Amino acid sequence: METIWIIGCGRFGRIALERLDSGKRITKFVVVEPEPEHFPQPRANVKIVRQDGVDFLKQNLAGQSAPDWIIPALPVHLAVLWLMADAEPVRIRRCEPPEGLEKRLPNPIYGHTGDIYISMADFMCPDNCPEPADYCPATGKKREQNLFERLEKLDVSEFEIKIIRSHQLAPGVGGYKPESLLELKQKVSQKPGKHLIATACRCHGVITPVYTQA
Structure with a gap:
């Protein structure tokens, strides 16, 4: 199963999730966002992580759980x-x-x-x-x-x-x-x-x- 991390869930993060979670392929999403009001509706293939995106990458990027793709959806140079x-x-x-x-x-x-x-x-x-x-x-x-x-x-x-x-x-x-x-x-x-x-x-x-x- 393909795994995609979406770092940030503002406008562009939500657009990314909507366009990629089309049902045409089996994909697991990890959406990282510290502000709970920005979270998408829960669904089986979407995991929500309430954390700063840079901290999340620092803790998880080098591990066995590294994704297939990372989508930077923040107004900073991630x-x-x-x-x-x-x-x-x-x-x-x-x-x-x-x-x-x-x-x-x-x-x-x-x-x-x-x-x-x-x-x-x-x-x-x-x-x-x-x-x-x-x-x-x-x-x-x-x-x-x-x-x-x-x-x-x-x-x-x-x-x-x-x-x-x-x-x-x-x-x-x-x-x-x-x-x-x-x-x-x-x-x-x-x-x-x-x-x-x-x-x-x-x-x-x-x-x-x-x-x-x-």
Whole structure:
């Protein structure tokens, strides 16, 4: 049976559960959310965990119960917060981005914690986009390049680029394998210095500058 962790049960977490729990495949869901008023209605294949999402990943990700997919449905860069919380004995912290980075990114918006949200689109995309590989369904234009590929080609002095690709699991719903997080942790922990950590799909992403110290 496929297992999916949905970290966060706000609007996008509920959308993810609704679109993935379609009955077309047998799936077990673990929905992690600290606010009880956001919980979905109980059902046999949905387990509710009342806990902070980062704490849940820190306690459970490396165990035998790791899922097939993780869906980050929080307004934060989940991968980076987990890295900073679970990096002992290595210390990982946020740092200032390289000068002029935003000029090299598509439609950047700075979050209040220093994360940079980026998009290949300069308009509001529908939340049920099927993310086809060859064109944009909103504009009908040919897709010239995927965002995760564009980020891979960034050459930034003093910074290493590390990218987690978000794969589409349903229209408007993206997730990644737990192995992607564990591999990211290993690579960043073994390479002290500055990194740009990104999570991105074909069109949208978030990038965070961090500093790793052994």
